[in-house]
Amino acid sequence: MKIKQLLKLVLINIYQNKVRTFLTTLGVIVGTATIFLVVAIGAGGEAQVNEQYSKLNVGTIIVMPAQRGKVVDPLTEKDAELFMASDNIAHAFPILQGSGDINYNNFSFNSSFIAIPPEYQENNNLTVQQGRALDDEDEKKKHKYAVLGAELANTLTDGNPSEIVGSNISINRRKFEVIGIFNRVGDTGSHSSYDDSAFIAYSVGEKYLLGTRANPIITVQATGLETVQSAINDITNTLNETHRMGGAEQFRILDAGSRLAAAQESARTMSLLLLAVAVVVLIVSGIGIMNVMFVTVKERTKEIGTLKAIGAKKREILSQFLLEAVIISLVGGLLGVILGFFAIPLLKYFELPALPSISGILLGLIFSVITGVFFGFYPAWKAAELNPIDALRYE
Amino acid sequence: MIENAKCIIDARNIVKIYQNGSEKLKVLDDVSMQILEGDFIVILGPSGSGKSTLMNLLGCLDLPTSGQYYLDGLDVLKAKDNQLAEIRNQKIGFVFQKFNLLPRLTAIQNVMLPLLYRGAKEEEAKESAKEKLKLLGLGERLNHRPNELSGGQQQRVAIARAIVGNPHLVLADEPTGNLDSKSSKDAMEIFKELNRQGNTIVIITHDIEVAEQVKKVIYIRDGRIYDKN
Numbered sequence: 001m002k003i004k005q006l007l008k009l010v011l012i013n014i015y016q017n018k019v020r021t022f023l024t025t026l027g028v029i030v031g032t033a034t035i036f037l038v039v040a041i042g043a044g045g046e047a048q049v050n051e052q053y054s055k056l057n058v059g060t061i062i063v064m065p066a067q068r069g070k071v072v073d074p075l076t077e078k079d080a081e082l083f084m085a086s087d088n089i090a091h092a093f094p095i096l097q098g099s100g101d102i103n104y105n106n107f108s109f110n111s112s113f114i115a116i117p118p119e120y121q122e123n124n125n126l127t128v129q130q131g132r133a134l135d136d137e138d139e140k141k142k143h144k145y146a147v148l149g150a151e152l153a154n155t156l157t158d159g160n161p162s163e164i165v166g167s168n169i170s171i172n173r174r175k176f177e178v179i180g181i182f183n184r185v186g187d188t189g190s191h192s193s194y195d196d197s198a199f200i201a202y203s204v205g206e207k208y209l210l211g212t213r214a215n216p217i218i219t220v221q222a223t224g225l226e227t228v229q230s231a232i233n234d235i236t237n238t239l240n241e242t243h244r245m246g247g248a249e250q251f252r253i254l255d256a257g258s259r260l261a262a263a264q265e266s267a268r269t270m271s272l273l274l275l276a277v278a279v280v281v282l283i284v285s286g287i288g289i290m291n292v293m294f295v296t297v298k299e300r301t302k303e304i305g306t307l308k309a310i311g312a313k314k315r316e317i318l319s320q321f322l323l324e325a326v327i328i329s330l331v332g333g334l335l336g337v338i339l340g341f342f343a344i345p346l347l348k349y350f351e352l353p354a355l356p357s358i359s360g361i362l363l364g365l366i367f368s369v370i371t372g373v374f375f376g377f378y379p380a381w382k383a384a385e386l387n388p389i390d391a392l393r394y395e
Numbered sequence: 396m397i398e399n400a401k402c403i404i405d406a407r408n409i410v411k412i413y414q415n416g417s418e419k420l421k422v423l424d425d426v427s428m429q430i431l432e433g434d435f436i437v438i439l440g441p442s443g444s445g446k447s448t449l450m451n452l453l454g455c456l457d458l459p460t461s462g463q464y465y466l467d468g469l470d471v472l473k474a475k476d477n478q479l480a481e482i483r484n485q486k487i488g489f490v491f492q493k494f495n496l497l498p499r500l501t502a503i504q505n506v507m508l509p510l511l512y513r514g515a516k517e518e519e520a521k522e523s524a525k526e527k528l529k530l531l532g533l534g535e536r537l538n539h540r541p542n543e544l545s546g547g548q549q550q551r552v553a554i555a556r557a558i559v560g561n562p563h564l565v566l567a568d569e570p571t572g573n574l575d576s577k578s579s580k581d582a583m584e585i586f587k588e589l590n591r592q593g594n595t596i597v598i599i600t601h602d603i604e605v606a607e608q609v610k611k612v613i614y615i616r617d618g619r620i621y622d623k624n
């Protein structure tokens with residue numbers, strides 16, 4: 001029989017069993033949708049990680065206390081100065097981070113603030129769109145000035161940021177004068193996005209906002225990508241000398257490159273895990289297909305006998321039932337991809353990044369077809385091997 | 396016996412034994428027969444006498460336990476599965492007691508099937524199928540499914556399917572067994588007409604009335620045949 005005719009015959013059979021076909025495909029629909037979404041989430045996650053880290057220079061090293069909460073032996077400005085002595089290190093800045101209520105015109109907003117040495121700004125592409133940046137005077141004289149991230153300025157002023165320059169805001173009930181607004185640097189994805197933060201001079205943060213709780217982290221810039229490892233060694237040595245009680249062990253030294261790798265790695269692990277789930281779903285749905293195909297073959301035993309009597313070869317019976325299983329699973333696969341597309345806005349709603357892709361569609365469809373072939377083969381083979389006499393006598 | 400007539404079926408010393416567990420059941424016992432091209436033969440015997448078993452062997456749906464069988468000169472016992480399928484497809488047309496139409500296909504689709512299994516193009520198969528159905532008075536029922544047809548009409552579709560590929564031999568197992576007397580008569584008339592047109596026809600039945608309508612009858616009882624002609 002010509003393949004086109006065989007296909008027609010199969011489609012007639014499937015079409016006249018719509019409900020059965022649909023119920024059989026449910027598992028495949030879920031499985032394929034999962035695969036499609038896994039690939040989408042994987043791609044979205046990776047894009048997010050890359051986007052997050054694209055702002056980070058790979059030569060950046062971050063030194064922070066290993067434990068959260070109260071720190072016995074915190075890092076100090078002095079440590080940053082000592083790091084600078086290394087030939088492998090271009091810059092080292094202590095920064096203080098905190099969060100609290102930022103109030104402007106009786107409008108209160110919970111956001112983060114970052115206390116930085118003024119040089120930090122040039123080294124991190126923080127440039128002002130209005131007013132001015134923090135300078136050494138502010139640091140030395142502990143001026144209570146703040147420069148706002150673009151988004152924060154927008155939020156506080158309800159979309160009219162220029163009015164805030166020169167006005168007073170309060171951060172955790174301490175008064176600060178806004179002297180400038182930074183240009184937007186883009187979403188870094190982390191909690192303390194620059195655009196959402198208020199910046200103050202390091203000394204000011206230490207004195208007015210964090211006081212004895214001041215527990216800085218130090219961001220270090222290696223002179224180049226090749227010197228990152230030497231720089232880390234130098235930092236470790238310095239910490240061992242200056243923090244004799246616990247040495248470098250009480251700190252975590254992270255370099256952006258390995259952080260990026262770790263983040264990518266964990267995004268990938270997550271994808272693999274979900275993929276495993278999808279494969280399990282497909283296997284279960286494949287067993288469902290196999291079951292239904294066995295029932296179908298049994299129901300049509302007499303028909304198979306008739307087909308053999310009028311000249312169907314084993315190969316043709318096998319192809320017919322295999323094709324039926326494959327088409328059923330392919331239909332499931334297509335519906336699954338459609339379901340996946342509908343699910344993407346839902347994922348976005350739950351802030352899961354998801355990027356639909358051709359490769360996700362193909363992978364889902366390929367898996368659904370493989371499921372059909374794999375689990376449809378045995379029932380189809382059984383049908384083909386039926387003895388024509390027994391099949392014809394079957395009631 | 397007409398001189399020159401081609402021997403379509405040449406079965407010699409056919410034995411068929413069914414093994415049911417440890418029990419052996421000899422259903423056909425040393426059956427021999429020759430059927431010539433253009434014959435119209437009825438094989439008559441009571442229920443359980445082995446008629447259907449014989450038809451299955453003649454139709455190459457099954458192989459005998461021992462004996463020899465030549466169909467149109469071809470040694471059937473030496474044929475492989477695929478060859479047997481081809482023989483059934485090209486040389487034999489089956490008509491069953493219960494019609495055995497495919498329930499999800501229309502009349503014309505059912506009739507097209509043997510041609511499609513032969514590799515024919517859809518258009519050609521459709522033309523031939525339509526022609527045969529018209530011949531059998533079903534020109535208005537081409538697109539009806541079996542459950543939309545009466546028993547007599549279904550059997551006519553089945554007959555159309557059996558003859559659509561111009562087989563050497565039409566084998567009918569109790570073709571009137573499920574029909575009322577009017578439809579039975581019609582069906583028999585069709586077979587007679589087909590025979591007049593040159594088709595070789597073998598009808599298997601336990602109905603003496605059917606047997607009375609033809610000249611050549613082969614009697615079978617307990618797996619043995621008695622040729623009373």
Ligand SMILES: Nc1ncnc2c1ncn2[C@@H]1O[C@H](COP(=O)(O)OP(=O)(O)O)[C@@H](O)[C@H]1O
Pocket residue numbers: 389413414415420422440441442443444445446447448449
């Ligand atoms: N596949 C089979 N396996 C075992 N016994 C069978 C099989 N087919 C037929 N028989 C037995 O062979 C005998 C003849 O059956 P059958 O050829 O169908 O007779 P008929 O068609 O004349 O009524 C019966 O006793 C039946 O039970």
Ligand SMILES: [Mg+2]
Pocket residue numbers: 446447448568
């Ligand atoms: Mg019988």
